[in-house]
Amino acid sequence: MRVLIVGGGIIGLSIGEELTRRGVEVQILERNPEAGTEASSAAAGILSPQGEAKGPGPLLDFLQAGYQMIPEAVARLESLTRMDLRLRASGMLALALSDADEEELEQVYSWQTKAGLRLDRVSASHVKQLEPAVDGPVRWGIWWPQTSQIDNVRFVEAYRRAVEAQGGKIETNRPVTRFLTEADRVVGVETPQGKLFGDWVVNCAGSWAGFDLSFSLPIPTIPVKGQILQFRTERPWFQRIVRSARAYFVQRWAQQLIVGTTVEQAGFNKEVTEEGRRTIQAGAKELVSRMASISPEKSWSGLRPGTPDQMPLLGPTPLKQFLLxxxxxxxxxxxxxxxxxxxxxxxxxxxxxxDLSAFSVTRFLAKKTV
Ligand SMILES: Cc1cc2nc3c(=O)[nH]c(=O)nc-3n(C[C@H](O)[C@H](O)[C@H](O)COP(=O)(O)OP(=O)(O)OC[C@H]3O[C@@H](n4cnc5c(N)ncnc54)[C@H](O)[C@@H]3O)c2cc1C
Incomplete structure (x- = not known):
């Protein structure tokens, strides 16, 4: 069996890794000169099912199940590649500084407690004991023990090496321009270097998944830009991931502090802007006054692959042998x-x-016909 995977970000690579481990022939087609250099390398590496969920339902279940799988996957990749992916169960503090923040955290606390999830309320004085760098006007916070962090750049690289070690092909500078269909099935893809045929085609093109405008299946991904700043600190400032509604801090390792982020609808524009930097720094200074005295050593941005309902597009589609x-x-x-x-x-x-039905692309097709 031969599987063509369009897009060599962490999603395409993780699918490629699983398939090659099962002995399947895999060809990953990546249009950039290197795999994994888009959203997957731009991310902050926070692994927080509860920090991102908006309420009980299929997405929360998916995030929780995803979290459970991390240690095993990381151990497997580390043993295969001899890399340290810097997975750390640091937990996360979400802090309220205003009436609006308190209202939002109250809602989160209420639904997550009712759902039986693990979280605690933390007083302002306790926050300051736990994380002495935080000296802003914190009112209270939520503590999520079930949150970890990972070096996502290394995670992507480990997947890339594992795919190749297991016999998969990663072809870079190989943009897919079109899907090839026969009646109700997808049989291959077209690239400037020629056509390729496979038993399955998996679209893992992230924010660009809707690239084939002539394709019979509309794929509604929306790029959501996020900018990030990286600072150098003499010693670690944080033990845990700390966030408010306007900024988060991830102490990557001893001297590297990641501060994010913006959430912008800017099309496919990945420019790092002065306004983005100011917004992130303002949110960070509110929590930690020392942020006013340091300047970022690096900044970057990436495009989160969004959808109209912020749920993934996953699994089978109305077209045979074509997965999203x-x-x-x-x-x-x-x-x-x-x-x-x-x-x-x-x-x-x-x-x-x-059950992947909640993530099926058909949810958007159904809406279109109403
Ligand atoms: C600033 C920021 C912070 C984030 N923080 C976190 C976090 O803390 N935790 C977390 O879990 N997630 C985080 N994310 C989200 C996470 O990065 C993405 O959800 C994830 O990387 C998506 O992976 P992907 O492989 O689908 O997309 P991508 O990494 O974007 O990969 C898609 C790939 O497809 C390729 N491609 C596109 N079109 C074609 C084509 N036609 N032919 C061939 N190749 C093509 C692209 O070049 C790209 O390499 C963050 C994202 C951003 C931007």
Whole structure:
């Protein structure tokens, strides 16, 4: 069996890794000179199912299941590649500084408590004991123990090496321009270097998943730009991930502090802007006054693959032998191992362990015809 994967971000690579481990022939087509250099490298590496969920339902279940899979996937990749992916169960503090923040956190606290999830309320004085760098007007916070962080650039690189070690092909500078169909099935793809045919085609093109405008299946991904600043600190400022509604801090390792982020609808523009920098720094200074005295050593941006309802596009489609694995929005790093397993199960077993109907692209097709 031969599988063509369009897009070599963490999602395409994780699917490729699962499939090659099962002995399937895999060809990953990536239009950039290197795989993994878009959203997957731009991310902050926060793995937080509860920090991102908006309420109980299929997305929360998916995020929780994704979190459970991380340790096993990381251990496997670390043992294969001898890399340290810097996975750390740091937990996350979400802090309220205003009436609006308090209202938002109250709502989160209320639904997550009712749902039986693990979280705690933390007083302002306790926050300051836990994280002495925080000296802003914090009112209270939520503590999520079930949150980790990972070096996502290394995570992507480990997947890339694993795919190749297991015999998969990653072809860079190979943009897919069109899907090739025969009646109701997708049979291959077209690239400037020629046509390729496979038993399955998986679209993992992230924010660009809707690139083939002549395709009979509309794929509604929306690029959502996020900018990030990186600072150098003499010693670590934080033990845990700390966030408010306007900024987050991730102490990557001893001297590297990641501060994010913006959420912008700017089309496919990835420019790092002065306004973006100011917005992030203002949110950061509110929590930590020392932020006013340091300047970023690096900044970058990436495009989160969003969808109109902020849920992924995953699994089978009305077209035979064509699967989608896109639209992971703010959680693609967290969801990569689980996505890889589910899509590989679908291809090799014709079924998978989770009900993917809530993530089917048909939810948008149905709306269109009403
Ligand atoms: C600033 C920022 C912070 C984030 N923080 C986190 C976080 O803390 N935790 C978390 O879990 N997630 C986070 N995310 C989200 C996460 O990065 C994404 O959900 C994830 O990387 C999506 O992976 P992907 O492989 O689908 O997309 P991408 O990494 O964008 O990969 C898609 C690939 O497809 C390729 N491609 C596109 N079109 C074609 C084509 N026609 N032919 C061939 N190749 C093509 C692209 O070049 C690209 O390499 C963040 C994202 C951003 C931008």
């Amino acid at each position: 694995a896109a639209g992971h929005y703010r959680n693609g790093i967290l969801l990569a191992p689980l996505t890889g397993r589910l899509i590989a199960d679908w291809i090799t077993r014709g079924t998978c362990s989770m």
